Amino acid sequence: MSLTAGKPSAGERIFDIFNVLFLTAFAVTTVYPFINVLVVSFSTPAAANVYGIKLWPKDITLEAYRSVFANEYIWIGYANTLFRTVIGTFLNVAFTVLCAYPLAKKYLPNRDLYTLIIIFTMFFSGGLIPNYLLIKELGLLNSRWSLILPGLIAPFTMIIVRNYFMSLPSEVEESAKIDGANDIRILTSIVLPVSLPIVATISLWYAVSHWNAWFDSLLYITDPEKTVLGNVLRKIVIEGSSQFQNFETARPGEGNTVTPDIIKAATIMVATIPILCVYPFIQKYFVKGIMIGSLKG
Template identity: 75%
Template sequence: MSMTIGKKTTGEKLFDAFNVAVLSLFAITCIYPFINVLSISFSTPSAANAYGLKLIPKDFTLGAYKAVFENKYIWIGYANTIVRTVAGTFLNVVFTVMCAYPLAKRYLPNRNFFTFLFVFTMFFSGGLIPTYLLIKGMGLLDSRWVLILPGLINAYTMVIVRNYFMSLPEEIEESAKMDGANDFRILFSIVLPVSMPIIATIALWYAVAHWNAWFDALLYISDPDKTVLNTVLRKIVIEGSSQFQSFDTYDPAKTESVTPDIIKSATIMVATTPILLVYPFIQKYFVKGVLVGSLKG
């Protein structure tokens, strides 16, 4: 009697080989642009402008990074982005939890109606111009709070947290109430300690969203000292703004001179490297966040 358990058939092997080939090709198409930008950022102008694939820096130089780090708007953008990410993530998590917890209670009057109002905003919004007029009417233009308050609670994230709270055993809270604990004591002393997986997940979601955000700063912030890193990156790379490109013009006679394209590549690397270094360590939480808190009730 032959043992065939665990052995793959020829069709399964071909299918696996096809999957590996397709996914490898897809990975290469995603990785190559990043490697190309990295290589250009470390290359001299003559090497960067040469034809051919640029996988390894030629005529290695740090001139572009020296120029980038001497640009004060890069550091201003970094500082504003870090402040936004830390403060925004903290407030997002606090208010999301405070909103989701009562909506998870079956005894809350009109609970389904209030939940519907949040879900409704996931599909319909007032539009760009009405939102801008609202922000202006609230006096938030050119304020750092405009980067945090309008998106204080994300509807989708709130629903995920709500459903997670609903999956917790009700007996735990009932026993705490019998001991005289109020809702705030139950939330902070009982519910939150056992909900750290979902709290960590939404904190990472909010943090990555704040770090990558740029459009709201572009719309509502006009003061260069209050703009965020990704807006600075956009103005340098796409708009070529002279206000943010405080770099020396290219001079072939100078060995440390760099072209605008090399400056753009170095700026992209400076702006994206922090989140690229962090993401591999938090990817499992993103995957877990998709599974945890699935729709219920």
């Protein structure tokens, strides 16, 4: 789209056409693998093994999903992931806001020093082994809290929220203080209600991060009853672990069954679709929150 008034020039029209074609090709290459996995998950073994582009399942069957939902480890992974996502996101948002709000105040003593220390952690960390030893010494090994507490506050996200709070007019808070409101009352009754876009944005960030995380579960969790869905998905799709594959797969001469590849496709969809369903409800806050939080302050 031309940014100048009047009729667009030939160069601008060529740029617009190239831009549309490039973004369309990029969208297709991004969406098609997801569509292919979705189609395979609903296909019979014969249809899934046919070569070519798959945009719609020819022989629709739900056998793969019946097999996936009959696997107890899928439900165990779901329960642990839901616990991690709900509790973890709530604690993440709460502590991020509680950290960002005072740092947004210019009258906070040593504010710049505290901010510099937090920013320092974005570039330097102890590494994998020190983190593991820390979790071990804290007694959090094989505990669900080892998946939540170490990443309670993301420095980058906290800076975004801090900048958003700094963009809010200070006159409203000053008038509330004159009326006798303390900082906690101002935060909960004035600041947070007008900060819904940034709160929704960071909630989505944290929720997606928790839902997709699996590596920390691989490191800190040894009990299969506490493993998260991402780790179950990894063991089924990548490792092919027999412990996590209690499925009825296709046998010679049987047509109403599924193959391991179809099981993997259905497992991927089961693990992916729930978090995708959350995004449309937060999308209207997402762009506004991230733009204001990153550019102001």
